Structures are given as C-alpha cells and as structure tokens.
Amino acid sequence: MFSRKLFGALAGVTVAALSATGALAQAKDKIKVGFIYVGPVGDHGWSYQHDQGRQAIEKAFPGKVTTTFVESVPEADSERAIEQLARTGHDLIFTTSFGFMEPTLKVAKKYPNIKFEHATGFKRAPNLSTYAAKFHEGRYIIGQIAGKMTKSNTIGYVGAFPIPEVIAGINAFYLGAQSVNPNVKIKIVFANTWYDPAKEGDAAKALLDQGVDMLAQHTDSPAPIQAAEARGKFGFGQASDMERFAPKAQLTAIVDNWNDYYVARAKAVLDGTWKSEDTWGGINAHMVVMSPYKNMPDDVKKLAQDTEAAIKAGTLNPFKCPVVGQDGKEIECKGNGALSDEQVLGMNFYVKGIEDKIPQ
Amino acid sequence: MTILEAILLTIVTASTPLLIAALGELVTERSGVLNLGVEGMMAMGAACSFAAAVTFDSTLLGVAAGIVAGALMSALFALVVLGFAANQVGSGLALTIFGLGLSGLIGAPFVGARRDPVPPIDVPILSDIPYIGRLFFEQDLFVYASFALTIIIAVYLMRTRSGLTLRSIGENHTSANALGLPVLKVRFLAILFGGACAGLAGAYLALVYTRFWSPGMTAGRGWIALALVVFAAWRPGWLLIGAYIFGAATVLQLHAQAAQFGLPSQVLSAVPYVATIVALLLLSIRHGRAIGAPGSLGSPFVPDR
Numbered sequence: 001m002f003s004r005k006l007f008g009a010l011a012g013v014t015v016a017a018l019s020a021t022g023a024l025a026q027a028k029d030k031i032k033v034g035f036i037y038v039g040p041v042g043d044h045g046w047s048y049q050h051d052q053g054r055q056a057i058e059k060a061f062p063g064k065v066t067t068t069f070v071e072s073v074p075e076a077d078s079e080r081a082i083e084q085l086a087r088t089g090h091d092l093i094f095t096t097s098f099g100f101m102e103p104t105l106k107v108a109k110k111y112p113n114i115k116f117e118h119a120t121g122f123k124r125a126p127n128l129s130t131y132a133a134k135f136h137e138g139r140y141i142i143g144q145i146a147g148k149m150t151k152s153n154t155i156g157y158v159g160a161f162p163i164p165e166v167i168a169g170i171n172a173f174y175l176g177a178q179s180v181n182p183n184v185k186i187k188i189v190f191a192n193t194w195y196d197p198a199k200e201g202d203a204a205k206a207l208l209d210q211g212v213d214m215l216a217q218h219t220d221s222p223a224p225i226q227a228a229e230a231r232g233k234f235g236f237g238q239a240s241d242m243e244r245f246a247p248k249a250q251l252t253a254i255v256d257n258w259n260d261y262y263v264a265r266a267k268a269v270l271d272g273t274w275k276s277e278d279t280w281g282g283i284n285a286h287m288v289v290m291s292p293y294k295n296m297p298d299d300v301k302k303l304a305q306d307t308e309a310a311i312k313a314g315t316l317n318p319f320k321c322p323v324v325g326q327d328g329k330e331i332e333c334k335g336n337g338a339l340s341d342e343q344v345l346g347m348n349f350y351v352k353g354i355e356d357k358i359p360q
Numbered sequence: 361m362t363i364l365e366a367i368l369l370t371i372v373t374a375s376t377p378l379l380i381a382a383l384g385e386l387v388t389e390r391s392g393v394l395n396l397g398v399e400g401m402m403a404m405g406a407a408c409s410f411a412a413a414v415t416f417d418s419t420l421l422g423v424a425a426g427i428v429a430g431a432l433m434s435a436l437f438a439l440v441v442l443g444f445a446a447n448q449v450g451s452g453l454a455l456t457i458f459g460l461g462l463s464g465l466i467g468a469p470f471v472g473a474r475r476d477p478v479p480p481i482d483v484p485i486l487s488d489i490p491y492i493g494r495l496f497f498e499q500d501l502f503v504y505a506s507f508a509l510t511i512i513i514a515v516y517l518m519r520t521r522s523g524l525t526l527r528s529i530g531e532n533h534t535s536a537n538a539l540g541l542p543v544l545k546v547r548f549l550a551i552l553f554g555g556a557c558a559g560l561a562g563a564y565l566a567l568v569y570t571r572f573w574s575p576g577m578t579a580g581r582g583w584i585a586l587a588l589v590v591f592a593a594w595r596p597g598w599l600l601i602g603a604y605i606f607g608a609a610t611v612l613q614l615h616a617q618a619a620q621f622g623l624p625s626q627v628l629s630a631v632p633y634v635a636t637i638v639a640l641l642l643l644s645i646r647h648g649r650a651i652g653a654p655g656s657l658g659s660p661f662v663p664d665r
Contacts, residue, residue, distance in 0.1 A: 040464055040575040042471035072464075072575075156618070189617040192629040196579035197570040198377075199610065202370055206614035209366040221577075223570050230477065245474055245572060359624040 027272040031092060033057055034085035035069040036078060038097035043195065045220035045239040046256070047071060050096045050119075053258030060263045064270065075099030082107045086114050092269045094262070095119065104128065115274050117265060120165075122345075126276050131261060134282030136172035136344065137311050138254035138290060139216070140318035141304050142236045143176020145251050145293075146214035147184050148300045149234060150177075154185045156212030158203045160194045160219045162359050168347040169218050170354070172318040178353055180303070187212055188356050197221040208233055225249055234295065241291040252304070253291040260286050280341060283312050319344055324352040367615055368495050372503055373569055375607025377402075377561040379506045381585035382592070382599050383513055384557020388434075389589055390517060391550035392530035392656035396452025397437055398558050399582025400459020405430040405562025407463035407470075410573040413566075414473045423563045430559020431552050433459055438551040442544050445660040456582065464575040475571050502564045507600075509557070514596040526550060530654035533661040543661050558582065584632075591639050593652035602639070606632045 035054050039047035054067050068090070073081045078100045085093050086107055092115045095104045101121035108116040108128040116128040124130055146155045155177055159166045170188060177184045187210060189203045204215055204224035208231050215235040217224040222245035228235035229249035237243065237253025261279065268274040281287035290308055293301045310316035321333035326349065334340040350358060381398055388395050408429035413422025437455050440446045478500045487493045517523040526546055529536040533543050565581070566573050584606065592598035613628030 042464065042468055042575050044472055044574060187618045187620070189614050191614075192626060193579070195576070197572070197574060197577045198374070198565060198579065198581070201570060202374055202611055203614045205366075205370050206611065206618045209363055209370070210615065210618045212618075221570075221574060222572065226474075226571065244472060356620045357622055359626060 028091065028270055029064065031065055031266065031269055032088075032090045033065055033067045033266055033269075034088075034090040034093045035067065036073050036081055036085070036093070036095045036097075036100060037069060037071040038073060038075065038099065039195065039220070040072050041069070043220060044222065044242075045195075047096070049240055049256040050094070050258055053262035054094075056259035057262050057266045061266065061270065065266055073100075075103075079103035079106060083110070086111045090114065092117070092266060092274075115265075115269055122278075124276055124278060129265075129276050129278065131279040131281075133256060133285075133287040134280060135254055135256070135288055136168050136318055137282040138288045139169045139172040140176040140311070141290060141307050142216055142252060142254065143173040143178075144180050144307055145296060145300055145304050146173070146216065146234075146236075147177030147179070147181035148303065149251070149296060150181070150184060150214045152211050152213045153181070153183065154187060154211050155214040156204075156207035156216070157186060157188045158200060158207065158215065158217040158219055158224045159188060159190045161192060162190055164345060164347045166190075166218050167350070167358060168344050171347065171351045173216050174354055175318055175323075175351060176307075184353075186354055186356075188354070190359060191219050193219065195220045197223040200224050201227045204228060204235075205231075222246065237291060243291065243294075248295060250291075250294065251296055252293045255289040255291050257287055257289045283308060284314065325349050326352055326354060328352060365495065367611065370611045371604065371608045372495065372499065374611050375603045376503050376506050377564045377569065377581055378585055378588060378606055379600060379603035380502070380509065380564065381558045381561035381582060382588040382603060383506070383509050383596065384554035384561075385585055386589050386592070386594060386596060386599055387513060387517075387526070387557075388550045388554030389657055390530045390594060390654055391526050391547045392533055392654050392659070392661070393441065393547050393551055394448045394452065394658040395434065395437055395455070395551060395554055396449060396586065397433065397455025397459060397582075398554075398585050399578055399580065400456035400463075401430045401433045401555050401558035402459075402562040402565070402578045402582045402585075403463035403576070404433050404459045404466075405559030406566035406577060407467035407562075407573060409559070409563035410473075410475070410566040411466060411470050413475055414470055419475075419478055419567055422567055423560065426559045426563030426566075427556045428559065430555040430557070430562065432555070434551045434555020434558070437555070438548050441660065442547055442551070445662050448658050448660065460576060460578075467573045467575060470573050471575075473572065475567060477571060478568050500568055502560075502568055505560070510596050510600045517596065527654070530656055533656045533659075537661070537663065544663070547661070558585075561585070590653075594654065595652065605635055605639075609635055 037047040041047055041051040054069055057065055058067055070081045082103055094117045096119045098120045101123055104116055104118045105123050108125050112127055118130050120132045121130050157170050174186050187207055189207055191200050191203045200219045200221050201223035204227035213233045215228045217238045222242040225235035225242050225246040229246035234251050235249050237250050239256050241253045241255055243250045293304050317338040319339040321338055322330045325331055334343055381402055385398055405426035409422040409426030412425030413419055440451045441448050480500050525541055529543050529546050537543050588602045591602045609632035613631055616628055
C-alpha cells in the first residue's frame with residue numbers, strides 16, 4: 001500500500017517534470033494551481049479572501065484547472081510546504097504572505113519551470129512574480145465617510161503593528177477625513193497582533209470609551225467593528241465584508257479582491273503567456289473593492305461614490321502632493337504629482353494633524 | 361457611565377477567562393499533574409460551545425458543551441499520563457496542538473455565524489452601590505461563576521479533608537500511596553476539573569467576549585493561564601489578584617495608547633509579562649526558595665509493580 005502510493009507519487013513527479021520541460025512557454029490543456037495561506041481559510045479575513053480567489057479560478061476554468069491549498073502555514077516552516085507543492089506537479093503556486101518571501105524565492109530558483117506568485121513582497125525572479133493591492137485608496141474613502149459622519153469629531157483606528165503598510169493606511173484614512181473636516185481628531189491604538197479577536201475587541205473598546213465614534217481597523221478579525229456595533233457606533237470592515245457581524249455599524253468594507261488577478265494569471269499559464277512582473281493594483285484594477293455603502297445619509301454616500309470614481313479614473317491620489325508631515329514640513333514629492341510608490345511602501349511618518357507619535 | 365467605569369468593566373471581561381482557566385489548572389497542578397494542554401482545551405471549549413449555542417440557539421447548552429468538550433479533552437490527557445504514565449510535558453503540548461487543530465475542524469461550519477450578547481444579570485440592591493455596584497453586580501453569569509469558583513476552590517483546598525488529600529498527593533505521591541490514598545483516582549478527577557474549567561473559559565471567549573468563532577481565537581490565553589498559576593504560587597487568592605493585574609495591564613496599555621501618552625505600544629504590550637516576572641521575583645525573595653510548587657508536580661506516578 002505504502003510503496004504503491006510512493007510509486008504513484010514518483011511517477012506523478014516524473015510525468016510533471018517531463019511535461020514541464022517539454023512544454024516550456026507553450027499553451028497547456030490542464031494545469032494544477034497551488035496556494036499557501038498563512039492563516040486558516042476560516043479567518044474570515046486575509047486568507048479567506050485568497051481562498052475566494054482560488055475558488056474563482058476553479059469556476060473560471062472548469063475541468064482545465066485543479067487547485068490545492070495548504071492553510072495555516074507558519075512562515076518559518078513554509079519552505080517545506082512550498083516545495084511539497086512544487087514536487088507534486090503544480091504549474092503555478094501562489095504564496096500569500098509577506099513572510100513567505102525568502103522561502104518562495106529559494107524554491108522558485110530550484111524549480112525554474114514552475115511559475116510562482118508572491119503576495120506583498122518585493123523580490124522577483126524570471127519565474128517569480130509579485131503582487132499587492134493599494135488598500136490605502138480604500139482607506140482614503142472610509143476616511144472621508146468617517147470625517148463627515150463623526151459627531152464627537154474624534155475618529156479611531158485599531159492598527160496591528162506600526163509598520164509602513166499600516167502607517168500608510170492611517171495617513172490615507174486621516175487625509176481623507178481631513179479633506180472634508182479640517183479639525184477632525186484621530187486616536188490610534190496598536191494591538192501588536194494581526195489576529196487576537198479578544199484583544200482587538202479590547203483595543204476598539206478603549207477607543208470607543210475615549211470618545212471615538214467612527215472606528216477603522218487594520219487587524220484581521222471582525223471583533224473591532226462588532227465592538228462598535230455593540231456601542232451603537234460605526235465602523236468599517238477589513239479585508240472581507242463584515243456586514244453579518246455588524247449589520248448596523250458597518251458603513252462599508254475595504255474588500256481584498258484577488259479573484260480577477262488570480263483568474264488572469266491562471267489563464268496566462270494556460271495560454272503560455274505568463275511573464276514575471278510586479279502588480280500593485282488598486283480600485284482601478286478591481287483588487288480593492290468597496291462593499292455597498294450603507295447606514296449613512298445620501299450625501300455622504302454620494303461623496304464616497306464620487307471619490308471612489310475619481311480614484312478609479314486616476315484623477316485623485318490619496319497621497320497627492322503636497323503631503324505635509326507632522327512637523328509642518330512638506331514631504332519631498334518623488335512621484336508624478338503625488339508621493340512615489342516607494343515612498344508609500346516605506347512610509348514611516350504621520351501626516352500633519354495626527355497628534356500621536358509612531359511608536360519606535 | 362464614566363470612563364473609569366468603562367475601563368474597569370473591560371478589565372473584568374479581559375480577566376475572567378484567564379481566571380477560570382487558571383483556577384482549573386491550579387487544582388490539576390496541586391494534585392501533582394502538569395497539564396500544558398490548557399490552550400488546546402480552551403480552543404475546544406470555545407469551538408464546541410459556539411457550535412452548540414448556534415445549533416440549539418441556547419447559551420446554556422453552549423456553556424454545557426464547552427465544559428464537556430474541555431473535560432473530554434482532559435480525559436484523553438488523563439488516559440495518557442495516568443494510564444500509561446507518559447511524560448506530562450510532551451503529552452500536554454500534544455494536547456494543545458491536537459485541540460487547536462480539532463477545534464478548527466469542529467468550528468469550520470460556524471465561521472461567520474454570530475450570537476447576540478449574553479444579557480447581564482442584575483443583582484438587585486447591590487448593583488445600585490456607586491462605582492463597584494455596576495461593575496461587580498451587573499455582570500454576566502461567568503463573572504459570578506469565576507468569583508464563586510475562586511472561593512470554593514480556596515475553601516476546598518485549605519479547609520476540607522478531601523482538599524488536604526489532593527494536596528498531599530501533589531506533594532508526595534509515593535507517601536500518599538503508602539498511606540492508602542487513591543492517587544490515580546484523585547488525579548483523574550483533578551485533571552477532569554481542570555479540563556472543564558478550561559472549556560468554560562473557552563465558552564466565555566466565544567459566547568461573551570468575542571461572540572463569534574474563528575480558529576485560533578484563544579490566541580495564547582491558555583499559556584497565560586499556566587503562567588498565572590506559577591505567578592500565584594499555586595494559591596487561589598493570589599490567582600484572582602494575578603488574573604486581574606494581567607487583565608488590567610492589557611486593557612490599560614490600550615487606553616494609554618488611545619489617550620496618546622506617547623509611550624511606545626510595544627513596551628506597553630510587554631507590561632503584563634514584565635509584571636509576571638517582577639511578581640515572581642518578589643515572591644521568591646520573600647520566601648527565599650522555590651515557592652509553593654507541589655513536590656510531585658510533573659512526575660509520573662507508577663504504582664508498585
């Protein structure tokens with residue numbers, strides 16, 4: 001029994017290796033796509049949305065694509081999991097957490113005929129692409145909604161860690177709020193965890209206790225928005241639509257939508273047109289999707305929709321220059337009329353008006 | 361509600377699951393068994409209680425399911441460490457990993473479901489006392505249960521014959537056995553009690569604290585409960601204080617951030633752990649030796665062959 005299984009596996013690998021070398025950069029009839037998730041698919045956030053993308057591939061190419069996924073892969077142990085997928089005949093492998101960067105690169109070098117895609121990283125190879133989403137575009141929109149809707153004139157933000165990705169989100173959120181309400185105040189709490197529902201909830205409660213009535217979050221569980229709901233205040237969903245957890249409190253959610261990208265990349269492998277590239281898409285690329293605007297007056301809804309349309313059309317950039325730092329000095333503008341991608345990806349300052357300090 | 365009241369209220373909810381789980385582990389350890397599986401039993405308690413509460417739309421049934429799930433997990437542990445005298449550290453770690461995995465499987469169909477809050481129970485007259493009234497007498501059942509448990513366990517361990525038996529088995533199982541005390545039976549019951557408490561703590565997390573299920577939602581609270589038992593030098597009274605210090609430190613650091621005190625959040629997050637170490641230091645200075653650990657803790661008992 002065991003040896004037969006082993007033989008089968010070996011045969012599978014050989015066939016895969018042969019077909020891979022034989023069909024380099026050619027169209028394929030059937031492919032296998034593998035996914036590595038950092039969390040459980042049931043986290044209802046980050047990994048859940050990636051799994052939605054996996055299911056979208058299966059739906060888009062019935063009978064032509066089979067998919068596999070490995071969930072809750074610790075970043076330190078990911079190389080083994082990635083290599084396992086590489087050795088079992090997968091043609092395209094998505095690794096969906098920043099911490100998978102080095103292991104993915106290592107395995108990609110070992111298996112040059114397999115295509116790899118790494119989310120949120122910056123290291124590429126001829127068979128390794130990277131992709132990420134401009135979530136700060138969505139955060140600018142929810143900032144405007146919060147700025148308009150707040151009655152206490154104090155909005156809150158539950159962050160995970162003080163890293164550039166989160167800082168850029170806070171700045172975009174606050175700039176959005178400031179654009180419609182120049183005197184609005186923001187309070188920020190870092191939970192120092194991506195995922196601890198109880199602690200995230202406590203962080204939200206601390207903000208609500210201190211007079212915040214609009215709550216944004218950059219942690220993964222629905223606990224913060226649920227806390228807002230319990231207090232009769234408002235919040236915004238993160239990563240996935242969290243309406244069912246907070247039907248009265250959720251104004252909108254910034255939804256990660258990997259579906260279109262994943263389907264396109266699978267198609268590229270099927271067609272033999274896959275190339276290594278870096279994709280950083282936002283609302284325009286449909287990677288960032290705003291869930292339906294609810295629980296707000298019509299004028300606020302209209303404002304949000306207009307802003308969304310403007311960002312989509314490219315006429316509005318949350319980090320359009322001049323961006324002013326906390327010390328009142330303008331940040332050097334390295335992009336075209338706005339901060340450059342590098343400046344946003346490496347953001348380590350708060351904008352003017354935020355009275356807190358970034359924890360060092 | 362004043363901000364002080366609000367803060368204190370959050371501290372109570374943050375401390376309660378720690379206290380309940382740690383109380384159970386305290387009894388288990390007092391009998392001489394170290395069960396490192398608290399995190400896993402807690403996760404199972406959370407998953408099963410939430411599953412039952414949603415399926416039958418009953419918080420009470422949910423709580424019962426959580427307790428039973430925790431006890432069943434601990435029974436498995438008891439079978440291994442008592443029946444086969446296996447290494448307790450290894451078995452406990454295995455129980456944690458097993459529990460986290462199994463809870464994910466059981467909870468999978470219930471991801472995304474939600475429960476309404478458990479209504480607080482108002483103790484008449486007492487809840488009208490200013491400040492502490494609403495804090496302690498307008499809480500959910502779990503909070504009352506945790507206080508009652510602390511008192512019951514303290515009285516049981518220190519003031520009853522059966523409690524003395526349990527402690528003596530924990531101190532020296534060979535002597536206890538020579539005196540004709542039922543070592544394995546008492547330890548089995550102590551392990552079951554520990555599991556039931558961990559399950560109850562998990563039920564609190566899923567049904568009151570967060571009101572949803574997601575895998576891994578215990579997020580290390582089982583380990584904190586284990587540390588608290590050491591912190592409390594195996595005494596229920598100290599445990600109550602320790603759990604509340606820990607809960608308070610966690611909640612206060614969040615408030616300090618929101619109030620923009622300008623302290624680094626990473627340092628603030630470490631405060632509860634630093635507090636644990638400092639307390640341990642102070643305790644051991646006062647007692648001048650390894651404090652309070654039951655003598656037979658962690659060593660397997662094999663009856664005469």
